[in-house]
Amino acid sequence: MNTSCALCDRARALHASSGWVLETSCWGVSPHPALQVPGWVAVQTLRHTEGLGTLNTAEAQTLGPVLSRVSAALARATDTKHIYTYSLGERVPHTHILMGPPGHGVRGREFLDRLLRRDQSLVDQPSADRTAADVAALLAGSDSAAPETHQ
Structure with a gap:
């Protein structure tokens, strides 16, 4: 991991606290790092990479299955x-x-524009937290906590 990268720092903290959704x-996979919008997550490489063209073979081969599961x-x-x-x-x-x-x-475009502008009206921290927990349970294969509907 890179010592001067915000997402590398985030990865270290999430790993130390078992804070990953997956x-x-x-x-x-973690809740969106900049905006707590219900259901929005970030899928990031654990090692520092700068774009899809810099992925190693294992990262490239596992990306599709991870995106599909998530x-x-x-x-x-x-x-x-x-x-x-999306990825910019x-x-x-x-x-x-x-x-x-x-x-x-x-x-569509209107929603993504608001998300990219970090429109605070999209934020719902309690719902985002519940949704992240539901997603984590589903990804872990646990159906013991049936997910509620959040939007």
Whole structure:
């Protein structure tokens, strides 16, 4: 991990506190690091990489299955059919993909614009926390806590 990267620092802290929603040998999934929007997560490499072209073979081979699992868990936990996925790498040069459902009655470009502007009206910390716990339970294969519908 890079010592001067915000997402590397976040990965160290999440690993130390067992705070990942999902952790594999190459990828970590956590609630959106900048905006607590229900159902939005960041999928990031555990080692410092700067874009998809810098992934090693293991990271590249496991990315699709991780995105598929996370997308299915998000869709189930939020009771939605559409999970948006994007990666820009402009603010933080560390490979990460942001994923989540549309919300607040807004979809598509308008929703993503509000998300990118970090519109605080999208934030719902208690709902984001519950949804993250539901997603973690689904990813762990635990159906003991049936996820509620959050949007």
